[in-house]
Amino acid sequence: MTRIFISDCEGPISKNDNAFEITSNYVPNGARIFTVISRYDDVLANVLRRPDYRAGDTVKLVLPFLKACGVTNQKMREFAAEHLVLVPQSKETLQYLTKLTKTFIVSTSYETYIKALCDYVEFPFDNTCSTRINLDHYELTKRERTKLTQIAGEISKMPIFELPPNAMSLSDFPEREQKTIRRLDQIFWEEIASMKIGRIYSKIIAVGGAEKAEKIRQITNDLQSNLRDAMYVGDSITDVEAFRLVKENGGLTVSFNGNRYAIENAEIALISDSSLITGILADVFVQNGKPAAERLIETWSRETIQKSRADNSLINELVRLYPDQLPKAKIVSPENMEALTKESSEFRSKFRGEAVGRLG
Numbered sequence: 001m002t003r004i005f006i007s008d009c010e011g012p013i014s015k016n017d018n019a020f021e022i023t024s025n026y027v028p029n030g031a032r033i034f035t036v037i038s039r040y041d042d043v044l045a046n047v048l049r050r051p052d053y054r055a056g057d058t059v060k061l062v063l064p065f066l067k068a069c070g071v072t073n074q075k076m077r078e079f080a081a082e083h084l085v086l087v088p089q090s091k092e093t094l095q096y097l098t099k100l101t102k103t104f105i106v107s108t109s110y111e112t113y114i115k116a117l118c119d120y121v122e123f124p125f126d127n128t129c130s131t132r133i134n135l136d137h138y139e140l141t142k143r144e145r146t147k148l149t150q151i152a153g154e155i156s157k158m159p160i161f162e163l164p165p166n167a168m169s170l171s172d173f174p175e176r177e178q179k180t181i182r183r184l185d186q187i188f189w190e191e192i193a194s195m196k197i198g199r200i201y202s203k204i205i206a207v208g209g210a211e212k213a214e215k216i217r218q219i220t221n222d223l224q225s226n227l228r229d230a231m232y233v234g235d236s237i238t239d240v241e242a243f244r245l246v247k248e249n250g251g252l253t254v255s256f257n258g259n260r261y262a263i264e265n266a267e268i269a270l271i272s273d274s275s276l277i278t279g280i281l282a283d284v285f286v287q288n289g290k291p292a293a294e295r296l297i298e299t300w301s302r303e304t305i306q307k308s309r310a311d312n313s314l315i316n317e318l319v320r321l322y323p324d325q326l327p328k329a330k331i332v333s334p335e336n337m338e339a340l341t342k343e344s345s346e347f348r349s350k351f352r353g354e355a356v357g358r359l360g
Contacts, residue, residue, distance in 0.1 A: 002101070002102055002223050003102075003225075003229045003230070003231070003285060004223065004229060004230045004231070005101055005102070005103045005104070005231050005285075006105075006231065006233070007103075007106075007233040008212075008235060008236075008238070008242075009114060009117065010109055010235075011235030011236060011256060011257060011352070012090075012235055012256040012257075012275070013086065013094065013117070013275065014084065014085060014086050014087060015086065015087055015351065016085050016113070018080055018083075018109055018110060019059045019109070020038075021083055022071070023062050023065065026066060026069045026071050026075075027065050027066065027069050028069075028153075028156075029152070029156035033152055033155045033156050034062060035160050036156075036159075036160055037184075039161055041055065041057055041061070042163055043173075043181055044057075045057075045237060046237060046240075047163060047170075054208045054209040054210055055238045055240065055241075056108035056206050056207075056208025056209060056237070057208060059108055059109075059110065059131055059206050060201055060206050061201075063135065063200050064148055064192055064195070064197045064200060065151075067135055067138060067148075067200075068140060068144075068149060068152070072135060073112070073133075076110060076112040076113075076135065080113040080117075084113075084116055084120055086120075087273070087275045088273060088274045089275050089276045089279075089317065090121070090275040091122075092279075092314075093275040094121050094123050096311060096314065097279060097282055097283075097286075100283065100311075101282075102223060104128065104129070105118075105128040105129070105130075106129045106207065106215050106219075107129070107130045107207060108130070108131055108208040108212070108238045111130045111133065113130070114128050129215045130207055131205070131207050132204070132205075133204055138196075138197055138199070139196055141196060148195075148197075151187055151192070154187075155187070158180050158184075161173070188201075209237075209240070210241050213241040213244070216246065217245065227249035228249055228250030228251050228290070230246050230252070231253075231282055231285045231286075232246045232251065232252070232253050233254045233278060234253075234255065234266070235258040235348070237262075239262055239265070240261050243265035243266055244265060247267060250290070251290070252267065252268070252285055252290045252294075253266045253267045253268070254267070254269075254278070255269045255344065256270045256272070257272070258348070259344070263337060263340050263341045264337065266332055267331065268281070268293075268294070268331060268332065269332050269340045269344055270328070270329050271328040271329075272328070272329075273351055274318070276314055277318065277326075277329060279310075279311070279314045280310040280311075280314050280315060280318065281293055281296065281297070281329070283310040283311055284296050284308050284309070287309060288309070292308075297329045297330065300326065300329045305319075305326075
């Protein structure tokens, strides 16, 4: 039997949202444009459930705008390496888990970013899966560049809308938001899709939603293991299908500073500014299985952590960093889900920044 640790990257391991940051850096009004498109992504993936659309495809939708602003493969590599910001202790935690068991990163992030992270934390790049892109491969005419600049300007003036609670169709949105969503449909699936650069949408597969779940299934199959022996850590809408797959098959699902999508689909919620808490939980899971990991969280205290048989160096560092109050760790239940969602989302925004924290 081989127990496996699998984690998303941005959120549980790093504080970055590389696609948001690179769009903000190179595209005029890029932060607002990315945020509008991210909300549109939430609508397509979580409300309208468009066929062949994956949560996290925002990373694809922004690529023509990056190309129009002169972004190249080299610029993406350099930007990722120069702006890497890790969750504290994530390097030490990953290095320990890599020695302990089979450890993987499955992320919607661009491959250029994951490569930069692996180089820094000394994690095996072969044990990762992420969104592969090659911007240099795609041509962009002068006319298309001009048109994309105009479209970017239009999107930057659109409202940043919220999803109505329990929305199930476009009619559940206010009229202004309906108009915005219909216009974004035209922009991406008619205007940009008909451009030469538009083939980027059909060629690139973002590792989000179903792709993450499929990769997790593939990892367990390749190791001749079972999903019940997998622990998956995520934090956002792109992790929902991965959470569901692992949970339905008896594995352990963990939200790390997650938003509503993560809390509603994970079994354990961690709220922390250090990844040590993830490492200790993973250590207990790998050595003693899911019931032991759940018991640790149910009785979460210094005493039970010390008795958990997790690595002493991780435990000692956690106790040193938190002499008064441990980071929060809770089993998610119908009774505490709303309160945990609020607390986790608020901490997420403070920890990663308001702009990144509010993304789906």
